[in-house]
Every structure is written in structure tokens, then in C-alpha cells.
Amino acid sequence: MIHKLTSSSSPVPETPVREVSSHLGVTYWLSWIPAVLMVAWLGYVALLKVGVVEAARTNLDRQVELAKVLPANAQSEAQLPELAFTQPVSVSRVTELDTLVPSRPRTEPQKYVVQAGDSVFSIAKQFNLKPETVLWANYNLLNDNPNMLSIGQELLIPAVDGVLYEPKPGEAIEDVAKKFKATPEDIISWPANKIDVADPKLVAGQTIMIPNGQREMRSWVVPTI
Numbered sequence: 355m356i357h358k359l360t361s362s363s364s365p366v367p368e369t370p371v372r373e374v375s376s377h378l379g380v381t382y383w384l385s386w387i388p389a390v391l392m393v394a395w396l397g398y399v400a401l402l403k404v405g406v407v408e409a410a411r412t413n414l415d416r417q418v419e420l421a422k423v424l425p426a427n428a429q430s431e432a433q434l435p436e437l438a439f440t441q442p443v444s445v446s447r448v449t450e451l452d453t454l455v456p457s458r459p460r461t462e463p464q465k466y467v468v469q470a471g472d473s474v475f476s477i478a479k480q481f482n483l484k485p486e487t488v489l490w491a492n493y494n495l496l497n498d499n500p501n502m503l504s505i506g507q508e509l510l511i512p513a514v515d516g517v518l519y520e521p522k523p524g525e526a527i528e529d530v531a532k533k534f535k536a537t538p539e540d541i542i543s544w545p546a547n548k549i550d551v552a553d554p555k556l557v558a559g560q561t562i563m564i565p566n567g568q569r570e571m572r573s574w575v576v577p578t579i
Contacts, residue, residue, distance in 0.1 A: 460513040461546040463491065463563070468507040474500035477509065484515050490569065491518045513546070517567035521556040530556065534567035541565075 466477065474496070478485040489498050491510045496502045512518055517534050527549075531538045542549050547562045549555070556562065 461544070461563075463510050463512050463518065463546075466509045466511050468503060468505055468509060470505055472503065472505075474503055477511070481511050483512065486568070487512055487515045487517075512563060514563070514565050516563055516565045517569060518561055519564055519567075520561050521558055523558040525556055525558070527554055527556055530562075530564065531567075534564045534569055536564050536567040540567075 466481075468477075474485050474488050478488045481488075485500070488509065488511065489496055489500065491512050495507055495509070510518065516536070519530065519534065521530060527538045527541055530536075531541055538554070541547060541562060541564055542551060542554050544563050544565055549562075
């Protein structure tokens with residue numbers, strides 16, 4: 355018995371051609387976006403460069419036109435307006451015969467000639483000193499006696515209060531300071547004494563100043579008229 359064979363297999367489904375084609379189209383156009391953006395960027399940069407070049411050309415053209423307008427001498431040297439005065443101007447300076455010398459502390463003794471009406475006290479006040487300082491500095495003339503002052507005498511006026519002293523041979527600074535109730539530093543540091551700080555020694559016969567020094571006082575009797 356012969357059986358007739360019939361195909362019982364199910365039909366093969368058709369491929370969705372339209373969906374695949376649509377998907378490929380979208381992908382295709384998306385792949386062009388970076389290229390389009392790159393072209394747009396390059397175009398923008400090119401436009402910027404063109405603008406800069408045009409601005410430079412415009413500036414150069416303006417400079418050329420300005421150079422043509424200005425005269426030749428104005429290009430090399432600027433011309434200033436002439437200075438005109440409505441009235442003569444001058445600076446006058448008055449000649450001063452006396453030159454102002456800045457005052458500095460005095461360190462050397464100075465000489466003073468006694469005038470009529472002077473006294474030891476008025477002379478000391480004039481130089482801002484104590485009367486005994488004037489007497490001690492002029493012992494050879496006044497002998498510690500203010501009444502021995504006379505017109506025409508040449509006195510020695512110290513710079514500060516103290517004693518003018520002439521050291522004896524072999525006398526040390528410490529001995530002189532002790533004798534006049536002062537300190538060795540006062541004697542050494544006084545500029546007019548010119549004592550070497552590294553090797554302080556006294557020179558016999560050289561008059562030195564003993565700042566703030568003092569010796570025995572005598573009683574003064576001022577006569578009254």
C-alpha cells in the first residue's frame with residue numbers, strides 16, 4: 355500500500371525587511387553628525403581668522419592714510435606750540451652776607467674777654483655754666499676769687515660744667531678721676547681730650563676736660579654797693 359507523502363512542516367516566517375531598513379537609515383544619518391559638527395567648527399575658526407586679518411588690514415590702511423595726511427616733519431618730530439609770556443618772568447635771589455651754620459655741641463673751651471659790667475655769675479649764666487666752672491678754669495687769673503675779675507681779662511670758658519686740668523707726669527686717669535670726683539669713662543669719652551680708648555693714657559702738659567668734675571670750694575663773698 356502506497357501512502358502519498360505530504361509536507362507537514364510549518365511555513366517559514368518572512369524577514370522584517372522594512373524594520374531593518376529603517377534601523378540602518380537612522381544609524382547612517384547619525385554617523386554623519388560628528389562630521390557635520392567638525393565642518394561647522396572649521397568654518398567658524400576660518401571666519402575668526404578672516405576677521406582678524408581684515409581688522410589688521412583696516413588698521414594698516416588707517417595708518418597709511420594718516421601718514422599721507424601728516425606732513426613729513428611731523429612724522430619724525432612732534433611740533434610743540436610756541437611758549438608765549440604775557441609779562442616778563444624772572445627769579446630773583448637776595449644775597450645773604452651771613453651764612454647760617456647749624457649749631458653743634460661745643461667740646462673745646464673758648465676764650466672770652468671780660469667787658470664792663472661783667473661778673474663771674476653773669477658770664478657763667480651767659481654760657482649756661484656754673485660760676486665755679488668759670489673760676490676753676492681760670493685759677494691762674496682769679497685764684498678762686500670772683501672779685502679779681504677785671505675788664506680786658508681773657509678767660510677760658512669750658513664747654514660743660516667740670517674742671518679743666520693739666521695732668522702731671524706719670525699721673526693715671528684713675529687717679530685724676532678720683533681726685534676730682536669723676537669717673538675714668540667721663541674723661542676717656544670726652545672728644546676734646548683725644549684719648550685712645552684702646553690704650554688710655556694721659557699726656558703731661560696737655561689740658562684735659564673732666565666733665566662733671568669738682569674740687570674743694572672756697573666761700574665767696576660778693577661785695578654789695
